[in-house]
Amino acid sequence: MTELDWHRREDLSIDQHVALRTAAARLTDEFSALYGAETIERFLHSSYDQFATGSTIPNFLPLLAERFARQRLSALARVEGHHDDGKPVVLFLCVHNAGRSQIALGFFQQLAGDRAVAWSGGSEPGIEVDPAAVAAMAERGIDISAEYPKPWTDEVVRAADVVVTMGCGDACPIFPGTRYENWDLDDPAGLDVVGVRPIRDEIERRVRVLLGELEVAVSNG
DSSP states (O other), rough: OOHEEEEHHTSOOOHHHHHHHHHHHHHHHHHHTHHHHHHHHHHHHOOOOOOHHHHOOOOOOHHHHHHHHHHHHHHHHHTTOOOOSSSOOEEEEESSSSSSHHHHHHHHHHHHGGGEEEEEEEOOOSOOOOOHHHHHHHHHOHHHHHHOBBOOHHHHHHHHHHEEEESSSSSOOTTTTTTEEEOOOOTTTTTOOHHHHHHHHHHHHHHHHHHHTOOOOOOOO
16 A cells, blocks of 8 residues: 555545554554565555444544554464464454453463463454453453454464454354364353453453463463
8 A cells, every 4th residue: 555545545534644654654664574565554554444434433543553453464474484483372252352352362461471472353343342341350450441342354363373262153264273262151241340250250260271271371460
């Protein structure tokens, strides 16, 4: 995606144009040794479009697009063998990426630290992370309020060593050679914090088991 292509987009405000150019520059600094500017801008452009439909926070879209493009480019680098730090990669998938998968991601990142990589996604991403899930995780000292529902993409799934599915059924992607686990868990959508707590605790238990199987040391606390 060239600078001229960005300029021609009539759906973008001046502020969004500036924010996306700035995001493209940051991503280029990070990934220029692996990918050309056109590839990087194409990922940023398509990531922006993933969130543009139905979003109620247009001014926040360039930041979401940058974060998602960074994740996708990192995944692509792993798939293509450009980056191999030996860390296991786990992808948590549910339907809306607003509850179960976000809780699992929060626990995984808290417990594994920088010793493993985790991402999350949804087959039909929602608009925001479930407030009750955010509150339930805050009770455990884990802040997931800055997370956001996002779709899964081919490169992200292919980069994962383990894909954990939670209720997305046939909509979840299947790639040969990837380890899959299905966690049969209640959907926290529509529940209050009291109702989310048992789901949260069961997810923590399963995340701890998974980390043990991956031989990832768990942080204390």
